[in-house]
Amino acid sequence: MVQKADKIWFDGKLVPWDEAQVHVLTHTLHYGVGVFEGIRCYACTDGGSAVFRLQEHVERLFLSAKINEMTIPFTQDQISAAIIETLKVNRLSEGYIRPLTFIGAGVMGVYPGDNPIQTIIATWPWGAYLGAEALEKGIRVKTSSFTRHHVNVMMTKAKTCGNYVNSVLAKREALADGYNEALMLDAEGYVSEATGENIFIVRKGVIKTSPLGSILSGITRESVMILAEDLGYTVVEDRFTRDELYCADEAFFTGTAAEITPIREVDRRVIGQGSRGPVTAALQDAYFKVLRGENPKYGQWLARYSF
Numbered sequence: 001m002v003q004k005a006d007k008i009w010f011d012g013k014l015v016p017w018d019e020a021q022v023h024v025l026t027h028t029l030h031y032g033v034g035v036f037e038g039i040r041c042y043a044c045t046d047g048g049s050a051v052f053r054l055q056e057h058v059e060r061l062f063l064s065a066k067i068n069e070m071t072i073p074f075t076q077d078q079i080s081a082a083i084i085e086t087l088k089v090n091r092l093s094e095g096y097i098r099p100l101t102f103i104g105a106g107v108m109g110v111y112p113g114d115n116p117i118q119t120i121i122a123t124w125p126w127g128a129y130l131g132a133e134a135l136e137k138g139i140r141v142k143t144s145s146f147t148r149h150h151v152n153v154m155m156t157k158a159k160t161c162g163n164y165v166n167s168v169l170a171k172r173e174a175l176a177d178g179y180n181e182a183l184m185l186d187a188e189g190y191v192s193e194a195t196g197e198n199i200f201i202v203r204k205g206v207i208k209t210s211p212l213g214s215i216l217s218g219i220t221r222e223s224v225m226i227l228a229e230d231l232g233y234t235v236v237e238d239r240f241t242r243d244e245l246y247c248a249d250e251a252f253f254t255g256t257a258a259e260i261t262p263i264r265e266v267d268r269r270v271i272g273q274g275s276r277g278p279v280t281a282a283l284q285d286a287y288f289k290v291l292r293g294e295n296p297k298y299g300q301w302l303a304r305y306s307f
């Protein structure tokens with residue numbers, strides 16, 4: 001169960017957690033046209049807290065809405081301010097932030113007419129998405145029987161609610177089969193990403209990640225690419241196949257929820273030494289230093305707050 005916070009921001013007002021409710025004829029509930037974000041905030045080493053790349057997440061929320069022809073009746077600055085306000089009233093120094101924009105109740109049928117476009121911001125404490133042990137030891141992954149969306153079936157650059165039916169099916173299958181996460185191939189059979197994480201492989205010191213095709217353009221992915229280059233690694237965006245992944249020295253997933261999670265096994269093949277590799281560890285270290293406000297070079301990635 002998600003741990004309750006005091007308030008949820010709902011269309012401009014902070015309402016008690018239990019009162020943040022919608023009608024059963026909410027359009028998005030029936031047809032899946034809604035957009036969301038997943039954002040994290042962290043307690044910083046020098047006191048206070050910071051939301052990681054708040055502006056980029058809010059911008060992507062608006063782009064997801066644009067892709068789906070939804071007009072959010074707030075500005076990006078208003079949503080950013082509302083996120084900070086919600087964190088403060090909930091006195092959350094570290095946790096997860098879930099903004100969601102959806103089409104409210106009104107007309108029914110596929111055409112949403114001018115049903116209201118509604119937005120909520122929920123926050124709650126959330127530890128490591130794939131388990132604290134996963135960050136250290138790595139996870140076991142299985143290639144999914146489900147294909148990642150084709151770019152002309154579901155537009156893959158938006159975090160659209162309905163897109164996650166595919167993710168839920170793949171995740172359930174992977175867990176039922178005894179794995180921690182599903183690896184999705186694109187419609188042509190190349191490695192795309194996981195159910196909510198981007199993927200990187202490392203071979204002979206070179207870091208490779210799937211290009212922006214069928215994948216969601218992850219903010220963690222972009223951050224890791226920048227940090228990797230800082231550390232002197234070469235990073236390439238290029239398609240690769242599942243067997244190239246099997247032969248990698250290291251592999252890891254990135255995402256706001258999953259942070260940087262090493263992959264120790266794929267389809268029964270052990271990746272590298274079967275544990276977190278040195279490049280993955282170095283990137284985790286650099287990433288967590290940034291999140292905790294320990295790297296002044298990336299101070300602009302942090303929206304600081306305290307209460």
Ligand SMILES: *Cc1c(COP(=O)(O)O)cnc(C)c1O
Binds near residue numbers: 197216217220221255
């Ligand atoms: C959100 C998401 C990611 C990770 O994106 P971040 O911006 O790093 O959180 C990757 N893949 C999918 C499908 C996602 O929904």
